[in-house]
Amino acid sequence: MTALATEPGTVRAEAARRRSIAVISHPDAGKSTLTEALALHARAIDQAGAVHGKGNRAGVVSDWLAMEQKRGISITSAALQFAYRDVVINLLDTPGHADFSEDTYRVLTAVDAAVMLLDAAKGLEPQTLKLFEVCRRRGVPVITFVNKWDRPGREALELCDELVDRIDLPPAPLTWPLGEAGRFTGLLDVETGAVRTYRKAPGGANLAEEEVLAPEQAGLEFGLDHAEAVDSAALLDPVDRDLFLAGRSTPLLFGAALANIGVRQLLDTIVDLAPAPGARPDVDDGERGVTQPFSGFVFKMQAGMDPAHHDHVAFVRVCSGRFERGMVLTHARTGRPFATKYALSVFGRDRATLEVAYPGDVVGLVNASTLAVGDSIYHPDGPAVQFPPMPTFAPEHFAVARVQDPGRSKQFRKGIAQLQQEGVVQVLVADELGDASPILAGVGPLQFEVADYRMEHEFSASLHLEPLQLSTARLVDAPDLPTVSAYPGTKVARRGDGTVLTLWRDIWHVRAFQRAHPQVALTPLVAGGD
Numbered sequence: 001m002t003a004l005a006t007e008p009g010t011v012r013a014e015a016a017r018r019r020s021i022a023v024i025s026h027p028d029a030g031k032s033t034l035t036e037a038l039a040l041h042a043r044a045i046d047q048a049g050a051v052h053g054k055g056n057r058a059g060v061v062s063d064w065l066a067m068e069q070k071r072g073i074s075i076t077s078a079a080l081q082f083a084y085r086d087v088v089i090n091l092l093d094t095p096g097h098a099d100f101s102e103d104t105y106r107v108l109t110a111v112d113a114a115v116m117l118l119d120a121a122k123g124l125e126p127q128t129l130k131l132f133e134v135c136r137r138r139g140v141p142v143i144t145f146v147n148k149w150d151r152p153g154r155e156a157l158e159l160c161d162e163l164v165d166r167i168d169l170p171p172a173p174l175t176w177p178l179g180e181a182g183r184f185t186g187l188l189d190v191e192t193g194a195v196r197t198y199r200k201a202p203g204g205a206n207l208a209e210e211e212v213l214a215p216e217q218a219g220l221e222f223g224l225d226h227a228e229a230v231d232s233a234a235l236l237d238p239v240d241r242d243l244f245l246a247g248r249s250t251p252l253l254f255g256a257a258l259a260n261i262g263v264r265q266l267l268d269t270i271v272d273l274a275p276a277p278g279a280r281p282d283v284d285d286g287e288r289g290v291t292q293p294f295s296g297f298v299f300k301m302q303a304g305m306d307p308a309h310h311d312h313v314a315f316v317r318v319c320s321g322r323f324e325r326g327m328v329l330t331h332a333r334t335g336r337p338f339a340t341k342y343a344l345s346v347f348g349r350d351r352a353t354l355e356v357a358y359p360g361d362v363v364g365l366v367n368a369s370t371l372a373v374g375d376s377i378y379h380p381d382g383p384a385v386q387f388p389p390m391p392t393f394a395p396e397h398f399a400v401a402r403v404q405d406p407g408r409s410k411q412f413r414k415g416i417a418q419l420q421q422e423g424v425v426q427v428l429v430a431d432e433l434g435d436a437s438p439i440l441a442g443v444g445p446l447q448f449e450v451a452d453y454r455m456e457h458e459f460s461a462s463l464h465l466e467p468l469q470l471s472t473a474r475l476v477d478a479p480d481l482p483t484v485s486a487y488p489g490t491k492v493a494r495r496g497d498g499t500v501l502t503l504w505r506d507i508w509h510v511r512a513f514q515r516a517h518p519q520v521a522l523t524p525l526v527a528g529g530d
């Protein structure tokens with residue numbers, strides 16, 4: 001009897017108790033705080049601050065991380081796993097800075113649901129909207145958590161209206177705050193009518209002490225606040241799991257991540273409503289069921305996580321089967337074997353050897369420089385599988401990269417290829433510049449800074465970057481390319497995947513060209529979807 005023959009039952013059961021989610025938000029809405037609070041509640045870490053190293057906890061700081069610290073940004077993204085009730089939650093972190101939203105889009109391919117975090121004072125912000133659109137396009141169901149209710153903010157019903165008016169996503173409240181933002185007295189459980197009150201625990205512990213009041217008791221104690229909360233929540237539809245899974249409504253919760261208020265209810269919602277990993281579509285219009293032999297895809301590459309080595313970790317979302325460290329897998333793109341001796345679970349900045357993983361889990365594969373973002377891997381005992389390519393992104397910043405010291409050309413090429421493989425920047429080649437002077441393309445200038453830093457420190461091939469006066473790309477049918485390249489101020493360049501992009505100074509030039517050549521179809525690249 002082979003191990004594989006005994007597996008389907010276990011794999012099915014393990015998959016069923018996985019919830020793999022990401023938190024999406026505009027910077028400063030409280031994503032890091034919420035991540036820590038979720039883990040704290042689930043007792044995965046015993047002191048908030050351990051996940052992102054924001055506290056005083058002594059951590060290993062590599063050269064690479066020094067740049068993050070200097071800039072006050074978080075580039076590395078962590079996959080955090082913890083148990084809650086009888087479920088294993090995989091919480092995939094997403095970078096906070098909008099310049100790295102391409103990374104966030106990739107993370108969203110690897111989760112089964114998302115938590116949209118809103119700042120009570122700000123509601124839907126630009127980055128939230130962008131990320132929400134990606135969830136909608138990819139069919140990722142969204143739970144909404146309104147954060148910072150301990151501070152003055154907007155009215156709860158007004159925030160609900162905003163969800164309907166701006167993103168056509170009716171909220172279905174599970175909890176409702178007693179008292180307006182900043183004058184918070186407790187959380188109503190909409191279904192039962194009970195109210196949970198919170199008191200800061202003695203001794204500065206982060207977990208607030210909770211007390212549950214039955215509906216009548218809450219009514220007596222909180223009077224008008226209670227009645228108003230009950231009435232307001234009743235104006236909205238109750239949760240319907242099918243509508244939520246179909247992306248047509250969002251379960252809504254209120255709280256304050258910093259004070260650990262409402263976090264438990266969010267965890268319960270993740271367990272009760274978020275979907276377990278299911279069959280995943282492949283490129284051949286088929287699907288890979290969770291009980292089939294191991295398969296997964298790389299959704300993120302991370303370099304330099306270990307300061308002692310310039311190593312590359314490929315983060316793989318397990319789609320089917322049981323992963324066991326040491327398995328020799330097949331790399332779908334090359335057909336070559338890939339050994340998994342060094343498999344990790346990556347917990348914030350900490351890493352531990354990972355022996356076994358199931359659908360929905362994230363495996364960090366070390367020394368994975370042959371893997372690229374979007375690559376599929378599978379166990380050779382099962383059928384081959386190729387998962388859909390990673391969504392690429394509409395770049396808005398472009399710069400020609402040249403090596404400062406021509407004696408370092410070889411390292412330059414190697415480094416650029418590596419950055420492309422990891423998806424740090426897109427690398428385009430224009431005929432007139434050739435591949436010795438590739439065009440780096442990105443959604444934000446910080447991506448170039450990362451590329452520049454890594455080329456200098458990791459490949460000893462310092463860059464000379466020449467920004468181009470271009471800000472948008474369009475797809476054009478091949479026969480029309482000569483017309484576009486003849487137009488002043490445009491460039492034509494080829495992406496690594498063979499796609500030819502036309503690059504434009506700005507939208508006004510696109511429109512002017514379009515007026516002059518209405519017969520030429522210029523197709524925008526869709527963020528997170530093309």
Ligand code: GDP
Binds near residue numbers: 034096151258
């Ligand atoms: P991120 O950029 O989304 O990861 O946001 P952070 O978690 O770093 O939080 C941004 C700021 O908001 C920090 O100063 C947090 O302490 C603060 N913050 C987060 N959650 C809450 C909350 O529930 N209430 C209050 N008052 N502040 C919060």
